[in-house]
Amino acid sequence: MxxxxxxxxxxxxxxxxxxxxxxxxxxxxxxxxxxxxxxxTPTPQWRPVYHYSPPTNWTNDPNGLMYLNGEFQLYYQKNPFENKWGHMSWGHATSKDLVHWKNYPVAIPEVVTKDTTTSIFSGSAVLDKDNTSGFGINGKAPLVAIFTADQPKQKKESQFIAYSNDNGLSYKLYAHNPVIDLNKSDFRDPNVFWYAPTKEWVMTVSMVNEHMVRFYGSKNLKDWTKLSDFGPAGFTKNGWECPSILPLTVDGDPAKTKWALFVSSGGGHGPLIQYFVGDFDGITFKNDNADDKVLTVDYGDCFYAAIAWRNAPANKKILLGWLQNGKPETYPWKGQMAIPRDLSLKTMDEGLRLIQTPSTIISSSLSKLVNNNVFTAKDLAIGSKGVKLSKLGHFDSNAYWIDAEFKLNGAKKAGFYITELKGADGTVAKKVAVGYDAVKQELYIDCTTAEKENKPADNLVLTAPMKAVNGKVRIHVLMDRSSLEVLGNGGEKVISTMIYPEAGANGLSAFSDGKAVISSLKMWDMSILGK
Known part of the structure; x- marks a missing residue:
């Protein structure tokens, strides 16, 4: 017809x-x-094996991180219905080792009535051990979640609270919400903690378009008083989101601390997350640096909305971020979390700077789990032809962890080729390069030959300024099927990105443009975790 x-x-x-x-x-x-x-179309080839991803459907920001009763509590932004953003609710998972996760039903679902839709946006949760809120029953401390209620029909974002008396499995909304309402459309992401010197709860929340972090104080988690504002400062070309402030140890000395204020900085060009270092007295944050100084948390194109477990064992502050998916689609899930990172500050020539290392909790857990799948070497000369590190059944599934120290010996570049794919003639047709450029003094990830269909052109090469130390650089490579996190010189610089290796793209080798030597190499094959 x-x-x-x-x-x-x-x-x-x-x-x-x-x-x-x-x-x-x-x-x-x-x-x-x-x-x-x-x-x-299922994509199991891109499902991470040692990073958290939800069993199904969409996830983004981590929320409500707490260490409670020997378990890491993770709430996160979740769409309970489909594999794309929408119907924002709080998903829930727990772990004892940051590797194995137990998933639970949605803890705080989106609320839909005839008059309005209330989406449960990002926020935090606390154990109200002294029952300051009065929500506890039978002498048991309640959990209190503090989050942004997004109400699109009213074009408004305000701060709500909810409470749980069943160890965080479910929450009941406070009858007198909102607890803070400025009648603004972009006012979100409260992060709350107990500040002992003033004996009150302190909240950081984002004044998005003003590029400001507002501080509030409360004695009971219900009634909040404005304390101060910080900003504009640093990077201000995009809106500010997901603020949080943490006391961090300086140079490994527990008696010496400074405060770090984290702000996610929208999207596009510029740091996805920036930080400020200074002092906090319970009311005001004072920045140690000039207002125009920009400090970058991660130099990649996907690490976002990171907040920390504040009360982890040994008083660790462990940062967890969302790794944003790009193209292509993954199924039946979309979105995953980054590797949990221990945080500290280090005195550098230019001042105090953030140090991020894979949390000792997860690294210890993984080492025990894959102790039979470890390869070590010392003084490995690379040469102009490189050194192949993968073979059939070993380091050929794009799930591994590498810790390597390179002695440059005048080499212009040195590092690893990952996700190598051979062409019909037997030569490598596609690869991702992870390495150090001694001429430019940069840590880098180069996806030029492998990810042109998945990334904008200006994100194909990602770099972070980094200096060699006595002619040596240390590089951690955390490859997990589709996520790639690279840490330089013990966490002084970090670059995170998402890549999507095609079938057969699983080779791994070391390379050098010169006479570099890998003075120390340790590799863990994580593929056993995905079996």
Missing amino acids: LTNYITMPILTHKFKTMYKAKFIALLLMLAAVKSIAQQI
Whole structure:
């Protein structure tokens, strides 16, 4: 019939219009079917094995991080219904070792009524051990969640609280919400902690478009008083989100601390997350640096919305961020968390700077789990042809952890080629390079030959300024099926990105543009965790 429409000139205009409409409808239907088919194609090859990802559906920001009863509590932004952003609610998972996770039903679901939709945006949660809120029952301390209620019909964001008396499995909304309401459309992401010197709860919350962090104080988690504002400062070309402030040890001395204020900085160009170092007296944060100084947490293109477990064992402050997915789609989940990172500050020539290392909790857990899948070497000369590190059944599944120290010996570049894919002629056709450029003094990830279809051109090469120390650089490579995190010189610099290796792209080798030597190499094959 469609052919007839094209070839028979005697049809009336009415019938031409009808058949043309049917033709267009058929094309739209076929496009929709193709789109659905693409969305429901499982992608187990990109499912991480040692990073947290939800079993199904969309996830983004980590929320409500607490260490409670020997377990790490993780809430996170979740769409309970589909594999894309929407219907924001709080998902829930717990872990004892930051590797194995137990998943629970949605803890705080989106609320839909005839008059309004209340989406449960990002926030925090606390153990109200002294029951300052009065929500506890039978002498048991309640958990209190503090989060942004996004109400699109009212074009408003305000701060809500909810409480739990079943160890965080479910929450009941406070009857007198909101607890803070400025009648603003962009006012979000409260992060709350107990400040002992003033004996009150302190909240950081983002004044998004003003590029400011507002501090509030409360004795009971219900009634909040403005304390101060910080900003604008640092990077201000994008809106500010997900603020939090932490006391961090300086140069490994527990008696010496400074405060670090973290702010996620929207999207596009510029740092996805920046930080400020200074002092906090329970009311005001004072920045140690000039207002125009920009300090970057992660130099990649996907690490975002990071907050910390404040009360982890040994008083550790462990940062957890969301690794944003780009193209292509993953299924039946979308979104994953970064590796948990221990935080501290270090005195550098330019001042105090953030140090991020894979948390000793997760590194210890993983070492025990894969202790039979470890390769070590010393003084490994690379040479112009490189050194192949993968073979059949070993380091060939794109799930591994590398800790290497390079002695540069005048080499211009040195590092690793990962996700190598050989062409028909046997040579490497595609690869991702992870390494150090001694000429530019940069740690880098180069995805130019492998990810052109998945990344904008200006994100194909990601760099972080870093200096060699006595002619040596240390590089951690955390590759987990689709996530790649690279840490330089013991966590002085970090670059995170997402990559999507195609079938057969699983080779691993070391390279050198010169005579570099790997003075120390240790590699853990994590593929056993995915079996």
